[in-house]
Amino acid sequence: MHMRKSTLVFVLCAGLTACESEAEREREQRREVQAKSSVAPDGSIHLTPGQVRTNNIQTSAAAEEDVAPGISVPGRVKPRAGGESGVFAPFAGRLVADAAQVPRPGSEVREGQLLGEVEQIFPASERLQIRATSIQLQTGIDQARQEVDLSQKELDRARQLYEGGAIPLKQLQTAEFNVRQAQSKLEGTEHSKAEYDAAAVQQSEQRRTAIRAPIAGTVVSVDLVGGQQVDPAKSLLTIVDTSTLWIELAVPESNLPQIRRTASAEISAPSNPGRIYTGRLVNVGATVDPQNRTVPVIFSVANGDKGLRLDMYVEGRIATGPPQKTTIVPASAVVSEQGISSVFVETEPGVFRRRIVTAGARQAGNIVILSGLKPGEKVVSLGAQALNSETLKSLIPAGEEGERR
Template sequence: MNKKGIIIAVILVTALGGGVAYRLAHSPGGSEQAEHAEHAEEGHGDEKGGHAEGKEEKGHDEHGEKQVKMALEVQKQSGVVVAPAKKQQLAGVISATGKVEANADRIAHVSPRISGKIVAVRASLGDSVGGGQVLATLDSVELGEAMSRYHQSKTRLALAQSNMDRVKVLVDKKIAARKEILQAETDYRTAQTDLHTDQERLSLYGVSAADLKADRRPLLPVRSPIGGVITEKHAIVGELADPAKSLYTIADLSSVWVLVDIHEKDLAKVRRGQAATVVVSAFPETRFRGRITYLADVVDEATRTIKARVEVANPGRKLKPEMFASVELATAADAPPVLAVPEEAVQELEGRKLVFIAEGDTVFEPRKVELGRASGGMVEVVSGLKEGERFAAKGGFVLKSELLKGEIEGHDH
């Protein structure tokens, strides 16, 4: 009985499995529905991707039109100044290169008036010195001889004074003749002249009145004739110095020269007294003001240029001799007025020149502009800005920083 039941169960299972296989194999559109479902799933995924890409493009467009919002109080604190765009005449500019040199009118080579041995050095290279300051002292044989002559003259004057007083008494008593008093007065005046000559000689050597009163033999001081900086020093203790040998070179660098080459074609636009602006690479943000004080009369045959000398005030001694400099010479504003903005109002972003336009009181929109020529801190705007439009004349860099900060925060989100 058990054996018969098992056989029946096996037959039923086999029949059921064959029926299911047959139905799947012959079911119409079964594989097509599966494929359709797969394609539908893929299409849905593509559609989602397409929607995502559309959002990115929209964000990019909105990013391109991004504005900067800044409250009025923050603008004031950040130095943002809004002004209307207007036309103005731009002065022409002649650009040239040059080299800084010490002002030759403010250089002094210091040497002693007479020969002597250096016994003390009181100033060194690079020191700032004042006019009349002692730089070195000398022990001089010639000074000793001059001092000896001075003392002799002083003694002769005292004798002449005494003799003149004695003769006056004798003349009053009718003991001496009148001509003797005349001779005594002549000798006294001669002694006075000799003493004065010796005093002047010692003064020229640098000996003061206090040194003359002292009993000791004075040393010869070597003084700086001008205030400035020591740029050369040759004074060494123990060496002999004489008037032909310069011990120090003093340069007053509060004013320097910049020698530039002016092209022959620009000579008609250049004159003495013309204003000039000097910039050096060491201080690119600083503009030094000066004027042309000299124009050469001879054109260089090889370069077809002439030398011009610009005298420049040098506060803080920032300009050093031998520095290279860029020089701009302002010429007359003879061109018609053009729309111009300060150079600091123009900012560069991703290779584009931008000006921040004021949309109301607290909103700024960056706008691309095309620029023309620049002069005197102003630059011409060829396109992108209309006359009368309000823009950020100052503080453009602050607005650019805020714009970039907003972009970074947008990417983070």
């Protein structure tokens, strides 16, 4: 009996201990959630110096600069007029080219660089025609010789008759004239055949002509293999001069009055955001795209660093007025969600507050802030997305967060 009581007491104690341990674990989980949630009731985010370092949070002061108002529009990289050239064979034939001589797509070529040779070979039908004409000319020579022989015999007979007094002198002279005429015809026929045969020999021989690069630039397409049959209507290579390219910007027709006096634009590519190219106005299109109601506006850009590539997507910023004092922040400082832009302002060391702003155009890696921020205020320039995630996490109830763990 005493043993059963002792066992019962032990089981009850163990159960109480297990319950207390489970409750303690739940309290510990809540404390962990509360400790990790650094968002205060007023919405500000409080981080310790260690948390700032761990999350690599960096700040910079909003700057004030003279920035011209403008519009930002999308565009594409195109070859300039006269900066693209196809390479064609001068006549049909067989291509003669060393594999090491044929350039590859992306390689650079010089103007006049030898790319290969095309070898012209006359078809059998043309060679048969040449032979038939030669035989015809030879037949004419044979006939002319027969006429010479016949006229010579007539002359010999006329001389005998004249010496015998049977014919007058005039008839003898006629026979002599006929001989000279027949000989002249024979000589002419022989000369014509000799000239034709010489030309036919030269024409029927294989003729090679060099194929050279018409311009200097980058090879963008190649359809050139040694030994292939080529046609003068088919392009063998396409070369583009990429040192200067055209940027075709799609400007909404409603913005045309604003850019009427523009002469330049700032061009940037998302693939290389730190590089800004200066474009010089070439032409404003005369037609409107009926689909998106935009007008093509072309700018010429020097591409010495080869950072721009054909058909690359770019963004162009065209000034629409004189420079004005404007607040700017790094583009990485602006967080955009559902059409709302915001920045995280450091109100005191380690304390950050989300602030909604009105963002304007991009400006050389920065974004213009039209309202909501003053010059000199510190904003998070690196790590804004991490703070935004922390803000969103604070909207989840602590119990739900603990259950997810």
